Amino acid sequence: MSSTGVVSAEAGPSTRRSEGKEAGVRVESGYNEYAEEYLATPAPKKRKRPTAPEATPPAPDDEHDTQNLLPPAPTAPKRKRTTKKTKEVDTTTFLPRVESPWKVGAHVSAAGGVENAVLNAAAIGANAFALFLKSQRKWEGPPLSSSSIRLFKERMKECGYDPKHVLPHGNYLVNLGNPDAAKRAKSYECFVDDLRRCESLGLKYYNFHPGSTVGDATPEESIRHISDSLNAAHKETEGIVTVLENMAGSGNVIGSSFAQIAAIIALVEDKTRVGVCVDTCHAHAAGYDISTAEGWEDVMKRFEEEIGLKYLCGMHLNDSKTACGSKRDRHENIGMGTLGIPAFHAILTDERTKGIPLILETASFERPVEVWGVEIGVLNALSELGRSVDSGADKGEAREGKKEKEDVEKEMEVLGGRVKEVVGRISKEVEKAKKAKGVKAKAKGGKRRKVGEDVGEDADDDGDEDD
Numbered sequence: 001m002s003s004t005g006v007v008s009a010e011a012g013p014s015t016r017r018s019e020g021k022e023a024g025v026r027v028e029s030g031y032n033e034y035a036e037e038y039l040a041t042p043a044p045k046k047r048k049r050p051t052a053p054e055a056t057p058p059a060p061d062d063e064h065d066t067q068n069l070l071p072p073a074p075t076a077p078k079r080k081r082t083t084k085k086t087k088e089v090d091t092t093t094f095l096p097r098v099e100s101p102w103k104v105g106a107h108v109s110a111a112g113g114v115e116n117a118v119l120n121a122a123a124i125g126a127n128a129f130a131l132f133l134k135s136q137r138k139w140e141g142p143p144l145s146s147s148s149i150r151l152f153k154e155r156m157k158e159c160g161y162d163p164k165h166v167l168p169h170g171n172y173l174v175n176l177g178n179p180d181a182a183k184r185a186k187s188y189e190c191f192v193d194d195l196r197r198c199e200s201l202g203l204k205y206y207n208f209h210p211g212s213t214v215g216d217a218t219p220e221e222s223i224r225h226i227s228d229s230l231n232a233a234h235k236e237t238e239g240i241v242t243v244l245e246n247m248a249g250s251g252n253v254i255g256s257s258f259a260q261i262a263a264i265i266a267l268v269e270d271k272t273r274v275g276v277c278v279d280t281c282h283a284h285a286a287g288y289d290i291s292t293a294e295g296w297e298d299v300m301k302r303f304e305e306e307i308g309l310k311y312l313c314g315m316h317l318n319d320s321k322t323a324c325g326s327k328r329d330r331h332e333n334i335g336m337g338t339l340g341i342p343a344f345h346a347i348l349t350d351e352r353t354k355g356i357p358l359i360l361e362t363a364s365f366e367r368p369v370e371v372w373g374v375e376i377g378v379l380n381a382l383s384e385l386g387r388s389v390d391s392g393a394d395k396g397e398a399r400e401g402k403k404e405k406e407d408v409e410k411e412m413e414v415l416g417g418r419v420k421e422v423v424g425r426i427s428k429e430v431e432k433a434k435k436a437k438g439v440k441a442k443a444k445g446g447k448r449r450k451v452g453e454d455v456g457e458d459a460d461d462d463g464d465e466d467d
């Protein structure tokens with residue numbers, strides 16, 4: 001049975017965990033997907049409270065910050081930042097990659113250089129991935145080194161990734177919708193710099209958050225600024241498709257409705273250079289109820305009518321901690337939120353989502369091989385489940401349709417349980433380790449206060465919300 005095959009492949013993470021550690025592969029997926037911004041030059045920085053965001057309006061997307069605050073980068077031993085190790089990559093510890101038309105992956109760390117993102121993706125059995133091309137919270141970053149570029153391309157080939165399954169994520173500071181011309185110009189520069197990075201890495205897509213009015217303009221004005229910026233950027237660069245992400249809908253943010261996204265696209269001159277990435281958590285939070293198969297179907301219909309399917313070139317697969325229409329962006333691990341497994345089953349069996357990067361932006365608790373490993377395995381297994389049902393239906397054979405449906409539901413439950421088990425266990429372990437660290441830090445006194453602060457940050461993150 002194909003479905004069981006996948007399920008067992010997916011059981012891998014827990015068993016492989018120790019192998020990965022032993023081998024000490026360079027793949028430790030960096031510490032954390034979004035958390036730290038350390039690309040080409042691993043900044044010898046101490047993790048402090050973000051040094052007051054340089055003259056930036058709270059990014060339109062601090063929605064995502066919740067993810068980023070996860071586990072603080074290791075504060076103690078810095079021994080990991082070795083670059084020389086990148087050569088001896090032990091690929092035998094990588095999780096198996098399932099062959100599937102649905103390209104499931106995660107937003108992996110590019111710590112130590114963009115080239116590492118490729119390995120980090122391969123390590124978790126991803127068939128697609130996202131990465132930051134430079135620090136996502138700084139206006140500038142050191143240029144990509146020629147060796148980074150070379151290694152990135154080499155590894156893409158070695159690991160068998162097609163550029164169209166890579167969806168780089170834009171900088172959080174950029175706001176192309178800012179009515180302030182000087183600030184917009186700064187954003188534009190940063191944006192184009194990223195597009196050039198995509199070009200030099202041989203990539204195809206670039207995903208970004210449309211922008212915000214910052215409360216000083218009408219949405220229409222911001223939309224005009226965004227599309228003007230895109231038109232200019234398209235002329236300055238070649239080939240890269242700029243991919244608008246739908247947003248959760250808080251405050252002055254642009255792009256939480258399909259209508260606004262369509263309005264931006266309508267003003268883009270070269271339509272071959274623009275696309276859309278649907279984030280499931282954002283869509284749900286914005287009021288598009290995709291928690292059921294029918295809901296998903298309905299929302300896809302609206303997408304087709306209002307935007308057009310041909311623009312769909314990627315998705316962010318996140319469950320949501322908040323209710324439909326909450327306008328609050330809180331990513332949750334797959335199957336553990338208000339979307340639930342059936343939503344992802346619907347997505348992962350939909351012909352329309354084949355062949356595009358489907359990217360997890362869920363918390364990995366700094367244990368990506370285990371957490372994303374299991375999530376990817378489960379998502380792949382969901383797509384197998386659907387197919388077995390469909391094939392029976394298509395042929396109209398004497399299939400006990402009802403029984404199969406029940407089986408599928410049961411199977412879904414099992415798969416959902418798997419994520420819950422892994423996430424539950426690992427989050428507890430991480431929490432425990434953090435507490436231990438905090439206690440130790442307190443005992444040591446003032447000098448180590450930083451650690452305590454970090455713990456506080458994380459606690460914040462889980463609890464309250466700011467828009």
Ligand SMILES: [Zn+2]
Pocket residue numbers: 063064279281282329330331
């Ligand atoms: Zn988000």
Ligand SMILES: [Zn+2]
Pocket residue numbers: 245279316361
């Ligand atoms: Zn997203």
